[in-house]
Amino acid sequence: MKKTKFLAAIGGLGLAALSVFLIAADHIDAPAVAGTSTDITDFYAFQGENPDNLVFVANVQGLLAPGQPTEQAIFDENVLVEFNIDKTNDLVEDELIQAIKRNDSMYFFMPTTNSQTGLTSTINAATQIGVVKISTTTDVQTSTNDDGFKFFAGPREDPFFFDFVQYGEILAGNAPGGFNNPGSDTFAGTNVLSIVVEVPKSKLGSPTPGANPLNPSARLYNAWVEAKRKQ
Template structure:
């Protein structure tokens, strides 16, 4: 595989804190990439079943119609999905895990130090490589290799949102406080799918998580926050 220069298309940002579940959602509302194969829907980061591991999940191309599996919605071989990890607290990626499709498989590289930071990246083919066959709705493939556990394929969209009610609120057809309580709300995404990429990695491969200081010290005194990696996901498209 050749090293390829690529440029960022979209990024979702968040902080992963030990024992805390992180979700960042952004469905089809980024003008430059909405409806494309580089459009990020969700980003998750959380502690694994093994508390010494961290799980990263990115979903793209959502929402897809129920039953629309990889036959009609496929990962793009010109788009790399990149999990970025800052372990020094300066909000610049120190390590990246890169995932890119080749044939019927998703290849993962890293975690490793990036060749460059920011909008441009180079696929780090010199880093440890792990691959998994892309799953379909009927066949689920998970690979454990090089201390990583990885998956790529369609999954039910995990986002919960009463989108129809939201449209009524923003259009002024109901009052701003007119959202329904959970027992009455309708989950627009219940039967919709996304394409997902998941990787579980030992924290020992991510370095030491930086210390975070609470903004409101009177509410969270010094030392009350656990060390945490700053993490975000981006998609980047090949330009040459």
Template sequence: MKKTKLFSGLGVLALIGGILVAADHIDAPSSSGTTADIADFYGFEPSEGSDHTVFVVDLQSNVLPDLAYGTFDESILTEINIDTNNDLVEDLVIQAIPRNGRMYFFGLQPPSQTGLSGTILVDAPLGSVEISQATAITETTSDGIQLFAGPRQDAFYFDFFQFNAVIGGMAPGGFKTADEAEDTFNGANTMSIVVEVPNSLLGSTSGTNALGLTVYKAWVTTNKKQ
């Protein structure tokens, strides 16, 4: 199998499940505030009973309105890792890396190596899509995989400043009510990578969530070229 240069891991964010969300917005020191910073990772069915799964990776949580059309870093490889046998080791990987205004996707194959480092699976191209700017652009592959990459409004609702006040002991009244809370990330954007995959290509689900539903265990990593 052809391989490219080694990419070593910087950020990791995990989720388990069909309708679960993982968010941190402040990554490890090596990637916090950089183009490798993972803001959110979502996995869900696009509609109830669908036989597809959507994975959304949001990077760069500090893309503010005046920087609404940011860019992806060509030195960063983003990997969506999927465990299909419940051993918490990736069995399938979806890779995304930008080049010259397009996002190229590889995988839905076993990784060349597991863990925080990896190489691009150049022998397993999934497809590519033009990186969106003002207008959303999607591509659908012959296998029915839908691809998107570009800026999206940050979906994470969180009163960040009140949270800091509470944990810092500066808010004796505690958290604000839903009507009083402020959405700190309103108007901010992320650089988003979206892949919708037919479940037939993902194999077996590997876990059970809190609702008793069988789900895929998945996590995302960002890796920088060495």
């Protein structure tokens, strides 16, 4: 039912609006990555259930259809996903956690000294910090390493919510009344591929204050995620 509504909404908007319609958060945000295995859809970073930990979530390959066998949602072995953490407010990462699929598992690496601050990365196999079997709907796998890191990879419900159809109508000049109340979640019923890492804050080290000009004394990490393809 949701899928039917979803497709009907796309049809109603017309092909010209399709590229506008399907982008939100970072889903299909640019022509070169749209619909590819490097397309990052969302990034989350929050304090864990254990307040001594931070959780990083990277979602890729969005808008996987509801009801579709999750076996069709496959991580690409040629795509490296990187969590970047800057502690010194120069927007150059000081800590790096890398994730890549091999066979039935996701492998994680954390180089001790990060010399990979540009657009090209390599993997040093000796810096592996963890591995977890990729989950399915019925077989949910997580792992923990000796330092207290936790790892997960697999298809999940897309946590993003937004009435993107109506936003498209507004941008197109078709909705002078603005948003509808209540709105309709365009991303309801769709899945993504999630990579989740929980990291003890002690393993990241403390950030220096100054990232936020509105609150200069706050100690904030600058965090972002990158997707890189093997050449």
